[in-house]
Amino acid sequence: MDWFARFTRSVAKHRFRLLGLATINDIPSDSFESMLRQLVATGWKPGSRYRGIDAGIDYSRSVLAAGALAHPA
Numbered sequence: 211m212d213w214f215a216r217f218t219r220s221v222a223k224h225r226f227r228l229l230g231l232a233t234i235n236d237i238p239s240d241s242f243e244s245m246l247r248q249l250v251a252t253g254w255k256p257g258s259r260y261r262g263i264d265a266g267i268d269y270s271r272s273v274l275a276a277g278a279l280a281h282p283a
Contacts, residue, residue, distance in 0.1 A: 242270055249274055 226233065237245070250256060253276065260271035 239267070239270065246272055246274075253277065 225231075246256075254274040255277065257273035257275050259265075259273070260269060262269065
């Protein structure tokens, strides 16, 4: 099953490269929240946000869109 996990990660990496997306790992929670506030203040619109029980503790995820392209949160 290890080959399947490697294949899935590889497909995701290629997709991100093709679409110009980025993943940033190991950002402290306070810095993450500060960056989100700054981006929203400069015109980025919040799309979706991870709201699981461990949100902001072990894992955080936010999707932002430029301008009016955002979906309601």
